[in-house]
Amino acid sequence: MNFPLFVARRIRNTHETSFSKTVTYVGIGTVAMGVSIILIAFAILFGFKSAIQDKLTSFAGDIRINQISGNHSLSDSPMLRNFAWEKSILKNSAVDHIQAHLQKPGILVGDAGLAGVVIKGIGHDVPKNQLSKNMLQGQGQAQIQHPQDIVLSNTLAKQLKVKLNSSLILYFLSNPERPRKVKITGIYETGLEELDKMFILADLGWVQKMNGWGADSIGTYEVFLKNTSDLYQSADVIEASMPPEWRLETITELYPALFDWMMMLDRNIVIFISLLLVVACFNLIATLWVLIMERIPMVGLLKAMGANHRQIRTIFWWNGFFILLRGLAIGNILAMVFCYVQSTYHLIPLDPESYYMNSVPIVWSMSTWIWVNIGTSLLVAIIITLPTIFIKKIQAQEALQYKH
Template structure:
């Protein structure tokens, strides 16, 4: 058996309650606790960012293209569907999906309450997949059907439904400003809730054909193209590709500009995570240096004996690094079990609730990002392996004669 393995086993199998065993447990606990906290922190961070982004993309899409106009109201200028951008969207690098929508301001009124809304008209090309987690009652409207009944179906937010005191299946008049004002009797077929106050208070969804008739547009005229990219990390590159295909009378809006406060908040979360990662890494490294330094001092007579027998400093230093890495392996094992276990319990049972008014969601979300979890493990091993060489420098200054006479 080689010397590093012998020393590692000797420290690891120190008598229960001995000083070496206590110090070893402190080192293992420090690594395990730090890694578990990092795993949970990154899972929650990615969960927050992913949940908020998906809620934003419900109504913002990644990119929006509309007719260039100086009009600052909700009355849109007609945008034809027969354009190179809409017709050949699948050929644009980075574009995953494009859908045509239209917006129009209106007022929902009951006998006792009224509220202003923005009716977002959608067609058959609209992607409802993002609504699966936000739909709390009923179903999504039937849009683009051959019969005319679909154009009177309405999807309200939970906030609007509570304010107007309406439920799924009830009818409610929707008034559009004009001269004279026009009214349509709408049927509430579904209720959604995103937790984003600026969305839940204003946006209702219906059939785009209703807005086309109100604006006296043809079936080939819409208000906006909503574009979803394949990889949001490359949204700027895709935006440049879309811009190259656009006509001169079109304008492009990125979701990061439309909802800048929310994305700035998510950038702040990233900065806080960097600070947390640095602090935990510093504490874990400091603890390991302290633990190994204590073990070196405790085993000074053994170091003196090895030097007296001709053992070089490099070999003795490697032995103590091996001891530290042995503690790291146990710390990683325990840290992964604890961190992943906490994430599983929260993801499965939603144990920690949140106030949606402040956090835009009902519970702490968890995202399993395995590359990050593996990177945390490798980074922990690399960082501690590097700092473990620092306390072993003291071994070079230990003199055999004094070490053999050293008393603990």
């Protein structure tokens, strides 16, 4: 029989005063709140990063490949489509799909004014569900059925004061003397200002024709990966297979400001979680200290009966560990309830102009939940050994007369 564990179980639910009971509840509550906040913080952090990256990759892919040139404008330089290279890349297990695009600057004219835009031609190699998550009206590329159909952002629609099925005049800067009448068949919103204020989507073949390009000329390849954690490794493999006249850019190189912002979030979360763990540890130390002080006569009795310091310290260590386990259980339940409610009902809204999305996003990560629980248990289990050191200084005779 494990003597310290047996005694710890017997005294776990017995308290001599209401004060020690209150302190125990405070210890449980501190651990519960600390763990739940840590788990929620990770869920929100991963949610933000995943949502922003999904929005970016839906428009730019994980990897962008185009022709090496001295052209630094928003207009693509022509490159010949290489079907043999496309087939070889699709054999890479890390690649989900690849699609060809062409973008050219233009001016969109409406009844309420005009706006400088980038016309992005997309083809049938774009998956049907790729843009659907960002669509407010229409069904993304499924709405581009005719050469002069376009999909524009909600930001541009408000700026030009137009709506679905409205007609506009579009000028290609490469051919400004030939204005084209276009029809709005879809409206999207990513929440990312860099995209929403600039891009409109059109038929690839039509954009090629308007620029005098052949069907085998494109501006950009966009590569989508199955797992973004393999971004840089996959980029190296793809770059090694490319013709020498092409260049490759990852999504982090295309939008460095957004990824720097997300790295700043990582640092803030680390600092925040460290402070929470420090507070939880000190509260448990204080709780265990109070429990030891309340049971000094019991310590003296155990010493008089022959129990050694290690056994007595282990009894109180188990008491602290029981508090930790109850706090962990409550904290996990609170975090699960919050994450489920927020991910299902989106109760906490956000300003999309500042946060790039309409509500607080949640991403469940089972590995993160497991590691948070294991890490917290190990850290607190080590820390709560500190107050038990005081037991060595307690003399049996003085402890038995402590309350007198």
